[in-house]
Amino acid sequence: MxxxxxxxxxxxxxxxxxxxxxxxxxxxxxxxxxxxxxxxxxxxxxxxxxxxxxxxxxxxxxxxxxxxxxxxxxxxxxxxxxxxxxxxxxxxxxxxxxxxxxxxxxxxxxxxxxxxxxxxxxxxxxLPSFLPDSCPRPHFYVVKNEGRGFGFTATATGGIRGTFLLQVEEGGPAQKSGVPQGARLLEVNGESTISITLSQLTKKLQRRSSHVVLLVLEASAWDTYETHGVQPSAAFAETSSVPYRTRKLHMVKGPQGYGFLLRQEKCQGGQGQFLREIDPGLSAEEAGMHEGDRLLGVNGQSIEGLEHENIVSIIQESGKQVTLIVISNEGDRFFNEKVTLNG
Missing domain, CATH: 2.30.42.10 (PDZ domain)
Incomplete structure (x- = not known):
């Protein structure tokens, strides 16, 4: 059962x-x-x-x-x-x-x-056709702390966990960065807000932080995503708005394997899957893998929420070739820097 x-x-x-x-x-x-x-x-x-x-x-x-x-x-x-x-x-x-x-x-x-x-x-x-091309996509904004916070507040809608609207202060850092008034907040520093309360969100930002990365969606677009049964996320974001971009590594297994190790390690925000011990001359290096890259997906599918052993099995069951989605060590740190909402 x-x-x-x-x-x-x-x-x-x-x-x-x-x-x-x-x-x-x-x-x-x-x-x-x-x-x-x-x-x-x-x-x-x-x-x-x-x-x-x-x-x-x-x-x-x-x-x-x-x-x-x-x-x-x-x-x-x-x-x-x-x-x-x-x-x-x-x-x-x-x-x-x-x-x-x-x-x-x-x-x-x-x-x-x-x-x-x-x-x-x-x-x-x-299945339904995918989102129409005319539908607005989520957008990343890097908001700097100018000494008085980030210039926005978040309010919960209808008491529903994980649903927040942004009120942007006139002339504040958020407005200068282009954050639209009344937008839906989807992520803070790469972490989804879908399962958190307003109190938990409040603890994710603080004045001493130099910047915060917000993923938001225009309020007018929410109904379109809802109708199509699609949860808006970074996967749909405008690529031009991503501060650090992910990379796709396609590898073909040789006699000595792919030439890397996958390790689960502690990181900001919990546990992550990191690529280590890259062998020179083998498929991983030739594909552009770098020491410390963080693994985000395998064969086009996200690994979020999967156990380490399950991820290893997915890679092994891919046969003679596999495609990994990774982000650099610098990009991972950027998105996962601990920040909290300014009061």
């Missing part, structure tokens, strides 16, 4: 998305859930021999999952806008658990799923 997943529904969206490769009756339902005082979403996620992927079972009648529109036998295809049908079970469960106070699930009813399979149509064709 799969683990019972915790949380409560705030909003359920059940709407068809006609993809060019999908027949009209084959569409995913997007259900958006938020945690509250309830400890469980009221359903189990299972793997079964008769079907591939991840299947919704044991939906509690009248519970949050039921009220959101989830039904027994539904096929889970998407979490927070990410296609997960072919990902490992434990990884999918962890993605739901680490979604904070809000998770968006894209599911397909059992009959439609079976019909797509029998017609040999790609399962991903049942």
């Amino acid at each position: 799969g683990p019972l997943l915790g949380g409560i529904l705030v909003l359920g969206v059940d709407m068809p998305f006609n993809h060019k490769d999908a027949e009209p009756e084959h569409f995913a339902r997007i259900c958006v859930l938020r945690k509250d005082t309830v400890d469980s979403f009221g359903f189990h996620l299972r793997q079964e021999l008769e079907r591939e992927g991840h299947i919704v079972r044991l939906v509690v009648l009248g519970g949050p999952a039921y009220l959101a529109g989830l039904r027994d036998g539904d096929q889970l295809l998407q979490i927070n806008g990410e296609y997960v049908h072919e990902q490992a079970y434990q990884r999918v469960v962890q993605k739901i658990k680490h979604s904070g106070n809000r998770v968006s699930l894209g599911v397909l009813d059992e009959a439609s799923y079976n019909q797509l399979c029998s017609n040999a149509k790609p399962i991903i064709s049942a």
Whole structure:
């Protein structure tokens, strides 16, 4: 039996998305859930021999999952806008658990799923199209402390954990950096605000800090992300606004392996996965890996929330080649410098 997943529904969206490769009756339902005082979403996620992927079972009648529109036998295809049908079970469960106070699930009813399979149509064709090109993207802003703080305050909306709006002071550092009035705060120094309270956010900034890196989204864009079932994050940010950019390293395994070690180490903000002991002349060095780079993703998927052993297994199971997403040691320190909100 799969683990019972915790949380409560705030909003359920059940709407068809006609993809060019999908027949009209084959569409995913997007259900958006938020945690509250309830400890469980009221359903189990299972793997079964008769079907591939991840299947919704044991939906509690009248519970949050039921009220959101989830039904027994539904096929889970998407979490927070990410296609997960072919990902490992434990990884999918962890993605739901680490979604904070809000998770968006894209599911397909059992009959439609079976019909797509029998017609040999790609399962991903049942999912909604991605964010429209016209939709504003999150933006990074580096705000300097000019001696009186950063020139903004954050307010919680509706008492919901992790949902903050920014009030920007006229002529203050935040305004000078371009932070828009009323924007949604998504990250502080690379750390998501999705699961924290206003009190916890307040402790993340302090006057002695020289700068803070904010990831924000224009207030007008929030409804578009909500409708598409996508959690806005740094993955959608304008690349021109990123102070330090990530790098993609594609490596082919040689007779002596890739030529690096992956180590879990303490860092600002907790634990991180770092690349060490890079062998000269082997694939890792040739791909551009540097000593101390921090690993952020493997084969296009984030490793956030995964255990060290699971990450090693994902790399090993990649076969003869693997693609890593990394950030430099300097960039990692920049984003994870401990700062807190000025009162």
